[in-house]
Amino acid sequence: MKTPGDSGFAFPEWAYKPESSPGSRQIQLWHFILELLRKEEYHDVIAWQGDYGEFVIKDPDEVARLWGARKCKPQMNYDKLSRALRYYYNKRILHKTKGKRFTYKFNFNKLVLVNYPFIDMGSAGSGVPQSAPPVPSGVGTHFRFPPSTPSDVLSPSEELRSPGVFSAVARRMARGSVSDCSDGTSTNSELEEAGVVVADERPTERAFRSLLHPRLSHDSLFRVYGAPPNPPGLTRGGPHAPQHRVHPEPLSPFPVSPLPGPGGLLAPPLSPALSMTPTSHLPYTPSPSLSPMLGSHFSFNPEDMKRYLQAHTQSVYNYHLSPRAFLHYPNIVIPQPQRADKGLGGPAGVGHHLPAHSLHHPQSEEPHLSPFKFKLQPPPLGRKQRDGPPTSGAGHAPSVTPAGLGSSLSFGSEHGSVSGQGSNSSRLVNSSSGGPPKIKVEPISDIESEEEVEVTDISEEDDSCDVFAPPHSNGGPAPVPRHDATIADDDDLEEDVFKAPAAPGLGPALAVLKAEPREASPGIAPPSSPGGTRCIPLKLRFKRRWSEDQRMEAEADEAEDKKSRAEKEESIQEAEPKKLEENGERRSPVTLVAPLGTGQRRVSNELQRATAQLSLENDGC
Protein backbone atom coordinates (compact mmCIF):
# COMPACT_ATOMS: atom_id res chain seq x y z
CA MET A 1 0.00 0.00 0.00
CA LYS A 2 2.41 2.37 0.59
CA THR A 3 3.83 2.09 -2.58
CA PRO A 4 4.62 5.11 -4.00
CA GLY A 5 3.94 4.68 -7.27
CA ASP A 6 2.92 7.97 -7.85
CA SER A 7 4.80 10.84 -7.58
CA GLY A 8 4.98 11.19 -4.10
CA PHE A 9 6.23 8.98 -1.78
CA ALA A 10 4.24 6.91 0.16
CA PHE A 11 4.55 6.87 3.76
CA PRO A 12 5.15 3.83 5.51
CA GLU A 13 2.07 2.37 6.61
CA TRP A 14 2.71 2.90 10.10
CA ALA A 15 2.75 6.44 9.32
CA TYR A 16 -0.75 6.66 8.58
CA LYS A 17 -2.03 4.11 10.69
CA PRO A 18 -2.28 5.27 14.02
CA GLU A 19 -4.05 3.37 16.36
CA SER A 20 -7.25 3.31 14.93
CA SER A 21 -6.39 3.09 11.51
CA PRO A 22 -8.17 0.98 9.26
CA GLY A 23 -5.16 -0.67 8.18
CA SER A 24 -5.10 -2.68 11.11
CA ARG A 25 -8.60 -3.46 11.10
CA GLN A 26 -11.40 -2.41 9.06
CA ILE A 27 -12.35 0.83 7.73
CA GLN A 28 -13.74 3.08 10.28
CA LEU A 29 -16.96 4.77 9.93
CA TRP A 30 -15.60 8.23 9.92
CA HIS A 31 -13.22 7.32 7.21
CA PHE A 32 -16.04 6.04 5.27
CA ILE A 33 -18.04 9.13 5.80
CA LEU A 34 -15.18 11.19 4.67
CA GLU A 35 -14.88 9.07 1.70
CA LEU A 36 -18.43 9.56 0.75
CA LEU A 37 -18.14 13.20 1.28
CA ARG A 38 -15.36 13.45 -1.09
CA LYS A 39 -17.18 11.89 -3.86
CA GLU A 40 -19.51 13.77 -5.82
CA GLU A 41 -21.42 10.79 -6.64
CA TYR A 42 -22.68 10.72 -3.20
CA HIS A 43 -23.55 14.25 -2.79
CA ASP A 44 -27.07 13.37 -2.93
CA VAL A 45 -26.82 11.22 0.03
CA ILE A 46 -24.31 13.04 2.10
CA ALA A 47 -22.56 16.31 1.64
CA TRP A 48 -20.71 19.05 3.33
CA GLN A 49 -22.89 21.65 4.51
CA GLY A 50 -22.78 24.52 6.80
CA ASP A 51 -19.80 25.18 8.81
CA TYR A 52 -16.44 23.90 8.52
CA GLY A 53 -16.49 20.20 8.83
CA GLU A 54 -20.17 20.03 9.00
CA PHE A 55 -21.99 17.62 6.85
CA VAL A 56 -25.49 16.51 6.41
CA ILE A 57 -26.75 13.12 5.67
CA LYS A 58 -29.34 13.70 3.13
CA ASP A 59 -30.33 10.17 2.77
CA PRO A 60 -29.77 8.34 5.95
CA ASP A 61 -31.01 5.11 4.69
CA GLU A 62 -28.74 5.20 1.77
CA VAL A 63 -25.76 6.09 3.79
CA ALA A 64 -26.56 3.30 6.11
CA ARG A 65 -26.95 1.00 3.25
CA LEU A 66 -23.62 1.96 1.83
CA TRP A 67 -21.99 1.57 5.15
CA GLY A 68 -23.62 -1.74 5.62
CA ALA A 69 -22.40 -2.78 2.27
CA ARG A 70 -18.94 -1.75 3.10
CA LYS A 71 -18.96 -3.60 6.25
CA CYS A 72 -20.99 -6.38 4.94
CA LYS A 73 -23.66 -5.74 7.40
CA PRO A 74 -26.84 -5.90 5.54
CA GLN A 75 -28.78 -5.20 8.58
CA MET A 76 -27.27 -1.85 8.97
CA ASN A 77 -29.61 1.00 9.26
CA TYR A 78 -29.40 4.60 10.18
CA ASP A 79 -30.28 3.91 13.69
CA LYS A 80 -27.25 1.77 14.10
CA LEU A 81 -25.05 3.88 12.03
CA SER A 82 -26.01 6.88 14.00
CA ARG A 83 -25.17 5.06 17.15
CA ALA A 84 -21.75 4.52 15.79
CA LEU A 85 -21.59 8.15 14.97
CA ARG A 86 -22.59 9.03 18.43
CA TYR A 87 -19.88 6.89 19.63
CA TYR A 88 -17.58 9.38 18.09
CA TYR A 89 -18.81 12.10 20.24
CA ASN A 90 -16.82 10.95 23.08
CA LYS A 91 -13.86 10.65 20.98
CA ARG A 92 -14.47 14.00 19.76
CA ILE A 93 -14.16 13.02 16.23
CA LEU A 94 -17.60 14.19 15.54
CA HIS A 95 -20.17 16.39 17.03
CA LYS A 96 -23.76 16.69 16.39
CA THR A 97 -24.98 19.88 15.00
CA LYS A 98 -27.90 20.54 17.09
CA GLY A 99 -31.04 21.52 15.65
CA LYS A 100 -30.22 20.16 12.29
CA ARG A 101 -31.35 16.80 11.41
CA PHE A 102 -28.83 14.35 10.24
CA THR A 103 -26.20 16.92 10.50
CA TYR A 104 -22.89 16.27 12.15
CA LYS A 105 -19.66 18.01 12.24
CA PHE A 106 -16.15 16.70 12.13
CA ASN A 107 -13.49 17.72 14.45
CA PHE A 108 -10.72 17.62 12.11
CA ASN A 109 -8.16 18.29 14.52
CA LYS A 110 -8.41 15.07 15.97
CA LEU A 111 -8.88 13.23 12.90
CA VAL A 112 -5.96 14.49 11.22
CA LEU A 113 -3.77 14.28 14.02
CA VAL A 114 -4.67 10.97 14.94
CA ASN A 115 -4.51 9.36 11.78
CA TYR A 116 -1.70 10.84 10.24
CA PRO A 117 0.58 11.65 12.82
CA PHE A 118 3.52 12.79 11.64
CA ILE A 119 4.43 12.77 8.37
CA ASP A 120 6.15 15.47 7.55
CA MET A 121 4.85 17.33 5.20
CA GLY A 122 6.20 20.18 6.23
CA SER A 123 8.60 20.24 3.88
CA ALA A 124 6.22 19.56 1.76
CA GLY A 125 7.07 22.44 1.00
CA SER A 126 8.91 21.43 -1.47
CA GLY A 127 6.37 20.29 -3.17
CA VAL A 128 3.30 20.79 -1.83
CA PRO A 129 2.14 17.68 -2.55
CA GLN A 130 -0.33 17.97 -0.21
CA SER A 131 -2.40 19.97 -1.52
CA ALA A 132 -5.50 19.03 -2.27
CA PRO A 133 -8.34 20.58 -0.99
CA PRO A 134 -10.98 18.31 -0.87
CA VAL A 135 -13.52 20.38 -1.68
CA PRO A 136 -13.90 23.13 -3.70
CA SER A 137 -13.70 25.83 -1.69
CA GLY A 138 -11.28 26.04 0.62
CA VAL A 139 -13.16 26.78 3.19
CA GLY A 140 -11.10 27.75 5.49
CA THR A 141 -11.16 28.17 8.64
CA HIS A 142 -13.34 30.32 9.85
CA PHE A 143 -15.96 30.48 7.96
CA ARG A 144 -18.84 29.08 9.06
CA PHE A 145 -21.69 30.05 7.38
CA PRO A 146 -24.83 28.68 8.03
CA PRO A 147 -26.10 26.70 5.38
CA SER A 148 -28.65 29.07 4.85
CA THR A 149 -26.39 31.66 3.73
CA PRO A 150 -24.24 30.22 1.26
CA SER A 151 -23.20 33.29 -0.21
CA ASP A 152 -21.28 34.26 2.65
CA VAL A 153 -19.51 31.30 2.59
CA LEU A 154 -17.07 32.12 0.38
CA SER A 155 -15.56 34.75 1.98
CA PRO A 156 -12.54 35.65 0.29
CA SER A 157 -10.56 34.69 3.04
CA GLU A 158 -10.94 31.19 2.49
CA GLU A 159 -9.79 30.76 -0.76
CA LEU A 160 -7.37 28.46 -1.73
CA ARG A 161 -4.04 28.50 -2.32
CA SER A 162 -1.94 27.83 -5.11
CA PRO A 163 -3.33 26.47 -8.15
CA GLY A 164 -0.73 24.04 -8.69
CA VAL A 165 -1.73 22.28 -5.81
CA PHE A 166 -5.04 21.93 -6.97
CA SER A 167 -4.35 20.01 -9.86
CA ALA A 168 -2.80 17.42 -7.94
CA VAL A 169 -5.51 17.32 -5.66
CA ALA A 170 -8.07 17.33 -8.14
CA ARG A 171 -6.75 14.36 -9.69
CA ARG A 172 -6.81 12.55 -6.59
CA MET A 173 -10.13 13.42 -5.83
CA ALA A 174 -11.42 12.52 -9.04
CA ARG A 175 -10.36 9.13 -8.81
CA GLY A 176 -11.71 8.06 -5.67
CA SER A 177 -14.56 5.90 -5.56
CA VAL A 178 -16.30 4.48 -2.83
CA SER A 179 -16.15 0.94 -2.71
CA ASP A 180 -18.49 -1.17 -1.09
CA CYS A 181 -18.96 -4.69 -1.16
CA SER A 182 -21.28 -4.56 -3.88
CA ASP A 183 -19.27 -2.29 -5.91
CA GLY A 184 -16.22 -3.97 -5.20
CA THR A 185 -14.30 -1.40 -6.74
CA SER A 186 -12.01 -0.06 -4.43
CA THR A 187 -9.49 2.25 -5.31
CA ASN A 188 -6.15 1.61 -4.35
CA SER A 189 -4.55 3.94 -6.53
CA GLU A 190 -5.54 6.71 -4.46
CA LEU A 191 -3.68 5.62 -1.69
CA GLU A 192 -0.53 5.76 -3.14
CA GLU A 193 -0.90 9.13 -4.17
CA ALA A 194 -2.43 10.16 -1.18
CA GLY A 195 0.19 8.67 0.67
CA VAL A 196 2.21 11.38 -0.06
CA VAL A 197 1.73 13.68 2.35
CA VAL A 198 -0.33 13.47 4.92
CA ALA A 199 0.25 14.51 7.94
CA ASP A 200 2.47 15.65 10.19
CA GLU A 201 0.50 18.16 11.48
CA ARG A 202 -0.16 16.63 14.51
CA PRO A 203 3.09 16.51 15.91
CA THR A 204 4.02 19.75 14.97
CA GLU A 205 0.97 21.21 15.90
CA ARG A 206 1.12 19.81 19.16
CA ALA A 207 4.50 20.77 19.58
CA PHE A 208 3.76 24.15 18.79
CA ARG A 209 1.01 24.51 20.92
CA SER A 210 2.72 23.04 23.62
CA LEU A 211 5.45 25.27 23.30
CA LEU A 212 3.59 28.21 23.33
CA HIS A 213 1.31 27.18 25.77
CA PRO A 214 -1.58 25.23 25.41
CA ARG A 215 -3.63 28.12 25.43
CA LEU A 216 -1.81 29.92 22.96
CA SER A 217 -3.04 29.26 19.88
CA HIS A 218 -2.12 29.54 16.53
CA ASP A 219 -3.12 32.91 16.43
CA SER A 220 -0.81 33.68 18.97
CA LEU A 221 1.83 32.20 17.03
CA PHE A 222 0.96 33.96 14.08
CA ARG A 223 0.92 37.07 15.75
CA VAL A 224 4.11 36.51 17.12
CA TYR A 225 5.59 35.42 14.06
CA GLY A 226 3.90 37.69 11.93
CA ALA A 227 1.49 37.28 9.41
CA PRO A 228 0.29 34.12 8.19
CA PRO A 229 1.49 33.11 4.98
CA ASN A 230 -1.56 33.07 3.15
CA PRO A 231 -3.61 35.92 3.45
CA PRO A 232 -7.05 35.38 3.00
CA GLY A 233 -8.05 36.57 0.01
CA LEU A 234 -6.71 34.40 -2.35
CA THR A 235 -8.59 32.87 -4.86
CA ARG A 236 -11.18 30.73 -4.00
CA GLY A 237 -11.91 28.60 -6.68
CA GLY A 238 -12.09 25.19 -5.96
CA PRO A 239 -10.22 22.83 -7.70
CA HIS A 240 -12.75 20.60 -8.46
CA ALA A 241 -15.37 22.41 -7.41
CA PRO A 242 -18.52 21.09 -7.18
CA GLN A 243 -20.24 21.20 -10.05
CA HIS A 244 -23.35 20.30 -8.80
CA ARG A 245 -23.57 22.62 -6.15
CA VAL A 246 -25.10 25.75 -6.61
CA HIS A 247 -23.75 27.04 -3.57
CA PRO A 248 -20.71 28.74 -3.82
CA GLU A 249 -19.09 26.21 -2.02
CA PRO A 250 -19.76 23.14 -0.54
CA LEU A 251 -17.90 23.59 2.42
CA SER A 252 -15.38 21.27 2.73
CA PRO A 253 -14.24 20.64 5.96
CA PHE A 254 -10.86 20.42 5.07
CA PRO A 255 -9.14 23.42 4.82
CA VAL A 256 -6.92 23.60 2.26
CA SER A 257 -3.66 24.10 2.82
CA PRO A 258 -1.05 25.20 1.18
CA LEU A 259 1.58 26.41 2.79
CA PRO A 260 4.08 28.27 1.31
CA GLY A 261 7.24 26.90 1.53
CA PRO A 262 8.72 24.65 3.64
CA GLY A 263 9.44 26.64 6.38
CA GLY A 264 6.40 28.08 6.10
CA LEU A 265 5.14 30.40 8.26
CA LEU A 266 6.32 29.41 11.34
CA ALA A 267 9.57 28.79 10.38
CA PRO A 268 10.91 31.53 12.08
CA PRO A 269 12.51 30.02 14.71
CA LEU A 270 12.01 31.52 17.61
CA SER A 271 10.71 30.69 20.50
CA PRO A 272 7.50 31.93 20.83
CA ALA A 273 7.46 30.47 24.03
CA LEU A 274 9.46 33.03 25.48
CA SER A 275 7.64 35.77 24.20
CA MET A 276 4.41 34.23 24.49
CA THR A 277 4.55 32.51 27.54
CA PRO A 278 2.80 34.89 29.49
CA THR A 279 0.08 34.67 27.27
CA SER A 280 -1.55 32.28 29.19
CA HIS A 281 -3.97 34.86 29.57
CA LEU A 282 -5.14 34.65 26.19
CA PRO A 283 -8.59 33.81 26.30
CA TYR A 284 -8.73 31.38 23.80
CA THR A 285 -6.95 29.18 21.66
CA PRO A 286 -7.21 28.77 18.19
CA SER A 287 -9.18 26.17 16.93
CA PRO A 288 -7.58 22.96 16.78
CA SER A 289 -8.08 22.66 13.31
CA LEU A 290 -5.81 25.30 12.69
CA SER A 291 -3.13 24.05 14.57
CA PRO A 292 -2.29 21.37 12.36
CA MET A 293 -1.38 23.54 9.75
CA LEU A 294 1.13 25.14 11.64
CA GLY A 295 2.72 22.09 12.49
CA SER A 296 3.02 20.83 9.20
CA HIS A 297 4.82 23.52 7.84
CA PHE A 298 7.08 24.00 10.43
CA SER A 299 10.39 22.91 9.99
CA PHE A 300 12.84 23.52 12.53
CA ASN A 301 16.38 22.99 12.68
CA PRO A 302 17.52 21.01 15.43
CA GLU A 303 19.14 23.91 16.79
CA ASP A 304 16.12 25.86 16.65
CA MET A 305 14.39 23.20 18.34
CA LYS A 306 16.77 23.19 21.07
CA ARG A 307 16.26 26.73 21.53
CA TYR A 308 12.72 26.22 21.68
CA LEU A 309 13.00 23.65 24.15
CA GLN A 310 15.07 25.66 26.31
CA ALA A 311 12.94 28.53 26.02
CA HIS A 312 10.03 26.50 26.63
CA THR A 313 11.52 24.99 29.53
CA GLN A 314 12.25 28.18 31.00
CA SER A 315 8.95 29.35 30.42
CA VAL A 316 7.59 26.37 31.96
CA TYR A 317 9.43 26.88 34.99
CA ASN A 318 8.97 30.45 35.02
CA TYR A 319 5.48 30.48 34.10
CA HIS A 320 4.41 27.16 35.16
CA LEU A 321 3.57 26.03 31.81
CA SER A 322 3.01 22.50 31.57
CA PRO A 323 6.02 20.53 31.12
CA ARG A 324 4.44 18.30 28.82
CA ALA A 325 4.65 20.71 26.29
CA PHE A 326 7.99 20.29 25.67
CA LEU A 327 8.36 16.84 25.96
CA HIS A 328 6.75 16.56 22.78
CA TYR A 329 9.25 18.38 21.08
CA PRO A 330 12.11 16.29 21.39
CA ASN A 331 10.62 13.57 19.66
CA ILE A 332 8.65 15.35 17.30
CA VAL A 333 10.39 18.26 16.34
CA ILE A 334 13.71 17.16 16.22
CA PRO A 335 13.12 14.71 13.72
CA GLN A 336 11.99 17.09 11.30
CA PRO A 337 15.11 18.67 10.63
CA GLN A 338 16.40 15.65 9.17
CA ARG A 339 13.68 15.26 6.92
CA ALA A 340 14.37 18.45 5.51
CA ASP A 341 16.41 16.87 3.04
CA LYS A 342 13.88 14.93 1.64
CA GLY A 343 12.80 17.66 -0.20
CA LEU A 344 9.83 16.31 -1.53
CA GLY A 345 8.33 15.15 1.29
CA GLY A 346 9.33 12.01 0.99
CA PRO A 347 8.60 9.57 3.20
CA ALA A 348 8.59 11.79 5.52
CA GLY A 349 10.23 11.92 7.71
CA VAL A 350 8.54 11.70 10.22
CA GLY A 351 10.63 11.24 12.71
CA HIS A 352 13.78 10.42 12.86
CA HIS A 353 13.43 8.86 15.88
CA LEU A 354 12.36 6.03 14.10
CA PRO A 355 13.13 6.66 10.79
CA ALA A 356 15.14 3.87 10.11
CA HIS A 357 13.17 1.29 11.40
CA SER A 358 10.13 2.91 10.60
CA LEU A 359 10.65 2.35 7.08
CA HIS A 360 11.84 -1.01 7.46
CA HIS A 361 9.37 -2.11 9.83
CA PRO A 362 6.35 -0.52 8.95
CA GLN A 363 4.39 -1.84 11.59
CA SER A 364 6.54 -1.67 14.39
CA GLU A 365 6.13 1.42 16.11
CA GLU A 366 8.33 2.40 18.60
CA PRO A 367 7.39 1.18 21.75
CA HIS A 368 8.77 3.60 23.89
CA LEU A 369 9.13 6.46 21.84
CA SER A 370 6.28 6.79 19.91
CA PRO A 371 5.61 10.15 20.69
CA PHE A 372 2.68 10.13 18.80
CA LYS A 373 0.47 7.65 19.81
CA PHE A 374 -2.59 9.22 19.97
CA LYS A 375 -5.51 7.51 20.51
CA LEU A 376 -8.67 8.70 19.33
CA GLN A 377 -10.50 7.18 21.87
CA PRO A 378 -10.31 8.16 25.22
CA PRO A 379 -11.83 6.09 27.48
CA PRO A 380 -15.27 6.64 27.16
CA LEU A 381 -16.15 6.85 30.54
CA GLY A 382 -19.25 5.50 30.95
CA ARG A 383 -21.77 7.74 31.73
CA LYS A 384 -24.00 5.78 33.53
CA GLN A 385 -25.98 8.24 35.00
CA ARG A 386 -29.09 6.76 34.14
CA ASP A 387 -28.85 3.36 35.25
CA GLY A 388 -27.68 2.84 38.49
CA PRO A 389 -24.43 3.48 39.49
CA PRO A 390 -22.69 0.40 39.44
CA THR A 391 -19.78 1.79 40.93
CA SER A 392 -20.20 1.21 44.36
CA GLY A 393 -17.73 3.37 45.61
CA ALA A 394 -18.81 6.32 44.29
CA GLY A 395 -21.22 7.66 46.14
CA HIS A 396 -21.39 10.19 43.86
CA ALA A 397 -24.00 9.79 41.96
CA PRO A 398 -24.58 10.37 38.71
CA SER A 399 -21.74 12.03 38.16
CA VAL A 400 -21.15 13.82 35.73
CA THR A 401 -21.93 16.56 34.10
CA PRO A 402 -19.87 17.07 31.49
CA ALA A 403 -20.17 20.51 31.81
CA GLY A 404 -18.71 20.54 35.02
CA LEU A 405 -15.25 20.30 34.18
CA GLY A 406 -13.20 21.94 31.85
CA SER A 407 -12.83 19.17 29.69
CA SER A 408 -16.25 18.88 29.40
CA LEU A 409 -16.30 22.31 28.50
CA SER A 410 -15.18 21.69 25.22
CA PHE A 411 -17.63 19.25 24.56
CA GLY A 412 -20.11 20.98 26.35
CA SER A 413 -19.56 23.98 24.60
CA GLU A 414 -20.65 22.50 21.60
CA HIS A 415 -23.56 21.16 23.06
CA GLY A 416 -23.97 23.93 25.20
CA SER A 417 -23.66 26.57 22.84
CA VAL A 418 -25.85 25.07 20.56
CA SER A 419 -27.79 23.75 23.15
CA GLY A 420 -29.17 26.86 23.78
CA GLN A 421 -31.78 25.62 21.76
CA GLY A 422 -32.40 22.46 23.04
CA SER A 423 -32.72 20.42 25.80
CA ASN A 424 -29.22 19.66 26.01
CA SER A 425 -28.82 21.90 28.65
CA SER A 426 -30.62 19.62 30.72
CA ARG A 427 -28.20 17.08 29.98
CA LEU A 428 -25.30 19.11 30.66
CA VAL A 429 -26.38 20.50 33.71
CA ASN A 430 -27.77 17.51 34.63
CA SER A 431 -28.33 15.67 37.31
CA SER A 432 -25.79 16.11 39.49
CA SER A 433 -28.32 16.61 41.78
CA GLY A 434 -26.32 16.93 44.43
CA GLY A 435 -23.21 15.57 44.05
CA PRO A 436 -20.85 17.82 42.71
CA PRO A 437 -18.05 15.75 43.38
CA LYS A 438 -17.38 13.33 40.89
CA ILE A 439 -16.59 14.67 37.78
CA LYS A 440 -16.61 12.85 34.78
CA VAL A 441 -14.00 13.57 32.60
CA GLU A 442 -14.55 12.01 29.47
CA PRO A 443 -13.31 14.65 27.40
CA ILE A 444 -10.47 15.06 29.43
CA SER A 445 -9.33 11.75 28.87
CA ASP A 446 -9.33 12.51 25.37
CA ILE A 447 -7.49 15.44 25.73
CA GLU A 448 -5.02 13.78 27.66
CA SER A 449 -4.43 11.31 25.21
CA GLU A 450 -3.80 13.82 22.73
CA GLU A 451 -1.79 16.15 24.49
CA GLU A 452 0.09 14.24 26.80
CA VAL A 453 0.02 11.20 25.17
CA GLU A 454 3.03 9.52 25.63
CA VAL A 455 5.16 12.21 25.62
CA THR A 456 5.13 12.56 29.06
CA ASP A 457 7.07 14.89 30.61
CA ILE A 458 7.70 12.69 33.21
CA SER A 459 11.19 12.94 32.74
CA GLU A 460 10.95 16.42 33.53
CA GLU A 461 9.24 15.86 36.58
CA ASP A 462 11.49 13.21 37.39
CA ASP A 463 14.17 15.43 37.33
CA SER A 464 12.73 17.61 39.62
CA CYS A 465 11.17 15.15 41.64
CA ASP A 466 11.48 11.88 40.43
CA VAL A 467 8.07 11.42 40.57
CA PHE A 468 8.25 9.55 37.66
CA ALA A 469 8.25 6.21 38.65
CA PRO A 470 8.29 3.36 36.55
CA PRO A 471 4.93 2.25 36.26
CA HIS A 472 5.22 -0.97 37.67
CA SER A 473 7.94 -0.47 39.88
CA ASN A 474 6.21 -0.41 43.01
CA GLY A 475 3.25 -1.86 42.05
CA GLY A 476 1.84 0.70 44.02
CA PRO A 477 -0.78 2.21 42.20
CA ALA A 478 -0.61 5.68 42.70
CA PRO A 479 2.40 6.86 44.10
CA VAL A 480 1.05 10.05 44.73
CA PRO A 481 -1.77 10.29 46.93
CA ARG A 482 -4.88 11.47 45.48
CA HIS A 483 -5.24 14.97 45.86
CA ASP A 484 -8.71 15.34 45.97
CA ALA A 485 -11.76 14.96 44.26
CA THR A 486 -11.80 18.36 43.13
CA ILE A 487 -9.05 17.70 40.95
CA ALA A 488 -10.38 14.88 39.15
CA ASP A 489 -8.59 15.89 36.15
CA ASP A 490 -5.50 15.37 37.76
CA ASP A 491 -6.11 11.85 38.16
CA ASP A 492 -6.21 11.32 34.64
CA LEU A 493 -3.27 13.28 34.08
CA GLU A 494 -1.40 11.60 36.61
CA GLU A 495 -2.12 8.40 35.22
CA ASP A 496 -0.77 9.36 32.04
CA VAL A 497 2.17 10.68 33.51
CA PHE A 498 2.96 7.78 35.42
CA LYS A 499 2.18 5.46 32.82
CA ALA A 500 4.26 7.00 30.37
CA PRO A 501 7.37 5.28 29.98
CA ALA A 502 10.33 7.24 30.18
CA ALA A 503 11.04 8.58 26.95
CA PRO A 504 14.34 7.72 25.83
CA GLY A 505 14.60 10.43 23.49
CA LEU A 506 14.09 12.98 26.01
CA GLY A 507 17.36 12.73 27.44
CA PRO A 508 19.00 15.49 25.77
CA ALA A 509 16.30 17.84 26.00
CA LEU A 510 15.83 17.18 29.49
CA ALA A 511 19.29 17.56 30.23
CA VAL A 512 19.09 20.92 29.07
CA LEU A 513 16.18 21.63 31.04
CA LYS A 514 17.23 20.37 34.19
CA ALA A 515 20.25 21.84 35.18
CA GLU A 516 21.08 19.14 37.38
CA PRO A 517 18.92 16.50 37.96
CA ARG A 518 20.11 15.09 40.91
CA GLU A 519 21.06 11.72 40.40
CA ALA A 520 19.16 10.79 37.71
CA SER A 521 20.13 7.62 38.32
CA PRO A 522 19.01 4.58 37.06
CA GLY A 523 16.02 3.62 38.52
CA ILE A 524 13.98 6.34 38.99
CA ALA A 525 12.92 6.35 42.35
CA PRO A 526 9.59 5.22 42.87
CA PRO A 527 7.29 7.12 44.84
CA SER A 528 8.33 5.40 47.77
CA SER A 529 11.44 7.24 47.78
CA PRO A 530 11.50 10.28 49.76
CA GLY A 531 12.15 12.25 46.81
CA GLY A 532 8.82 11.46 45.58
CA THR A 533 7.21 12.99 48.38
CA ARG A 534 8.97 16.07 47.97
CA CYS A 535 8.01 16.24 44.53
CA ILE A 536 4.49 16.24 45.06
CA PRO A 537 3.99 19.76 45.50
CA LEU A 538 5.69 20.51 42.39
CA LYS A 539 3.83 17.93 40.76
CA LEU A 540 0.67 19.20 41.91
CA ARG A 541 1.53 22.41 40.56
CA PHE A 542 2.07 20.98 37.24
CA LYS A 543 -0.91 19.00 37.38
CA ARG A 544 -2.92 21.86 38.09
CA ARG A 545 -1.47 23.56 35.24
CA TRP A 546 -2.11 20.70 33.08
CA SER A 547 -5.56 20.48 34.09
CA GLU A 548 -6.04 23.92 33.09
CA ASP A 549 -4.39 23.40 29.91
CA GLN A 550 -6.48 20.58 29.11
CA ARG A 551 -9.44 22.39 29.99
CA MET A 552 -8.39 25.11 27.81
CA GLU A 553 -7.91 22.81 25.06
CA ALA A 554 -11.18 21.43 25.42
CA GLU A 555 -12.62 24.75 25.34
CA ALA A 556 -10.60 25.53 22.45
CA ASP A 557 -12.00 22.75 20.58
CA GLU A 558 -15.31 23.91 21.15
CA ALA A 559 -14.32 27.29 20.85
CA GLU A 560 -13.14 26.62 17.56
CA ASP A 561 -16.53 26.18 16.46
CA LYS A 562 -17.72 29.07 18.05
CA LYS A 563 -14.85 30.98 17.24
CA SER A 564 -15.26 30.40 13.73
CA ARG A 565 -18.65 31.50 13.99
CA ALA A 566 -17.83 34.44 15.86
CA GLU A 567 -15.40 35.52 13.42
CA LYS A 568 -17.69 34.94 10.75
CA GLU A 569 -20.27 36.71 12.34
CA GLU A 570 -18.32 39.66 12.82
CA SER A 571 -17.22 39.83 9.43
CA ILE A 572 -20.43 39.02 8.13
CA GLN A 573 -22.88 39.48 10.75
CA GLU A 574 -24.18 37.10 12.96
CA ALA A 575 -26.76 34.84 12.18
CA GLU A 576 -27.35 33.36 15.42
CA PRO A 577 -27.43 34.69 18.79
CA LYS A 578 -25.95 31.86 20.56
CA LYS A 579 -22.51 32.57 19.80
CA LEU A 580 -22.52 35.96 21.00
CA GLU A 581 -21.51 34.96 24.30
CA GLU A 582 -18.42 33.59 23.20
CA ASN A 583 -17.64 36.38 21.07
CA GLY A 584 -17.28 38.54 23.84
CA GLU A 585 -14.39 36.64 24.95
CA ARG A 586 -12.74 36.27 21.76
CA ARG A 587 -10.24 38.59 20.72
CA SER A 588 -10.34 40.26 17.56
CA PRO A 589 -11.40 37.96 15.02
CA VAL A 590 -9.49 39.39 12.36
CA THR A 591 -6.24 38.36 13.48
CA LEU A 592 -7.34 34.95 13.95
CA VAL A 593 -8.83 34.56 10.73
CA ALA A 594 -5.98 34.76 8.55
CA PRO A 595 -3.97 32.30 10.29
CA LEU A 596 -6.63 29.95 10.69
CA GLY A 597 -7.39 29.80 7.18
CA THR A 598 -4.07 28.68 6.38
CA GLY A 599 -3.98 26.08 8.85
CA GLN A 600 -7.12 24.60 7.93
CA ARG A 601 -6.28 24.42 4.48
CA ARG A 602 -3.44 22.42 5.26
CA VAL A 603 -5.41 20.22 7.23
CA SER A 604 -7.81 19.70 4.61
CA ASN A 605 -5.26 18.56 2.31
CA GLU A 606 -4.07 16.10 4.55
CA LEU A 607 -7.39 14.91 5.31
CA GLN A 608 -8.10 14.39 1.82
CA ARG A 609 -5.13 12.41 1.43
CA ALA A 610 -5.97 10.48 4.29
CA THR A 611 -9.30 9.92 3.02
CA ALA A 612 -8.04 8.74 -0.17
CA GLN A 613 -5.88 6.31 1.46
CA LEU A 614 -8.53 5.10 3.53
CA SER A 615 -10.65 4.34 0.71
CA LEU A 616 -8.20 1.91 -0.41
CA GLU A 617 -8.38 -0.06 2.54
CA ASN A 618 -11.71 -1.25 2.38
CA ASP A 619 -12.58 -3.71 0.09
CA GLY A 620 -14.29 -6.64 -0.30
CA CYS A 621 -16.06 -8.14 2.25
Next chain:
DNA sequence: CTCGGAAAAC
Protein backbone atom coordinates in the same frame (compact mmCIF):
# COMPACT_ATOMS: atom_id res chain seq x y z
C1' DC B 1 -34.79 12.40 15.92
C1' DT B 2 -31.27 12.11 19.21
C1' DC B 3 -28.85 10.31 23.17
C1' DG B 4 -26.35 6.99 25.47
C1' DG B 5 -25.97 2.48 28.32
C1' DA B 6 -25.00 -2.24 27.84
C1' DA B 7 -23.65 -6.28 25.88
C1' DA B 8 -22.28 -8.78 22.18
C1' DA B 9 -19.64 -8.99 17.87
C1' DC B 10 -15.62 -8.45 15.34
Next chain:
DNA sequence: GTTTTCCGAG
Protein backbone atom coordinates in the same frame (compact mmCIF):
# COMPACT_ATOMS: atom_id res chain seq x y z
C1' DG C 1 -10.47 -1.17 20.56
C1' DT C 2 -14.40 -0.19 17.50
C1' DT C 3 -18.83 -1.24 15.80
C1' DT C 4 -23.20 -3.52 15.96
C1' DT C 5 -27.33 -4.45 18.11
C1' DC C 6 -30.96 -3.51 21.20
C1' DC C 7 -33.32 -0.43 23.72
C1' DG C 8 -35.34 2.97 27.05
C1' DA C 9 -35.56 7.85 27.57
C1' DG C 10 -36.16 12.76 26.08
